[in-house]
Amino acid sequence: MTDAGFMGPPWQMDWTLxxxxxxxxLPEHVRKALDAARAELVTAADPYFRDIETDAGLPASMHVEPARSSDPKGSRVLYFDNGHGWLRYVFVQRTEDPQIVVEEVFWQ
Known part of the structure; x- marks a missing residue:
């Protein structure tokens, strides 16, 4: 736990079926790229990537943005593999057992 009473990284991650x-x-090389994106996500201090430099700490091949700008606390989209793939997720911020839930994965 952090000093504020909330759990911190690494975050738990669940996937919808x-x-x-x-x-x-996905092909093996894409799963490896997705696993690298997953590793960045579960270790992020703020999985919502809020602020001005939202995803400055991510590798150049990844970036994050809100799924809908009108819902700032809603789903996020993490683009990986230089934009060829993305995953949509939500961060459930609870005092105990906060977690990231991946709702959708796509790669082209």
């Missing part, structure tokens, strides 16, 4: 099936169907 649809997202897990999509991940499992």
């Amino acid at each position: 649809k997202a897990q099936a999509a991940r499992d169907a």
Whole structure:
């Protein structure tokens, strides 16, 4: 736990069945890129990537943005593999057991 009473990174991550099936169907090299994106996400201090330099700490091949600008605390989209793939996730910030839930995975 952090001093504020909240759990901190590394965050727990769950996948919806649809997202897990999509991940499992990807080619091996894409799954490795997705795993690298996952590692960046679960170790981020703020999985919402809020502020001006929202994703400055991510590798150049990744960036994050809100799924809908009208919902700042809603889903986020993490682009990986230089924009060829993305995953949509929400961060459930609870005092105990906060977690990231991956709702959808796509790669082209």
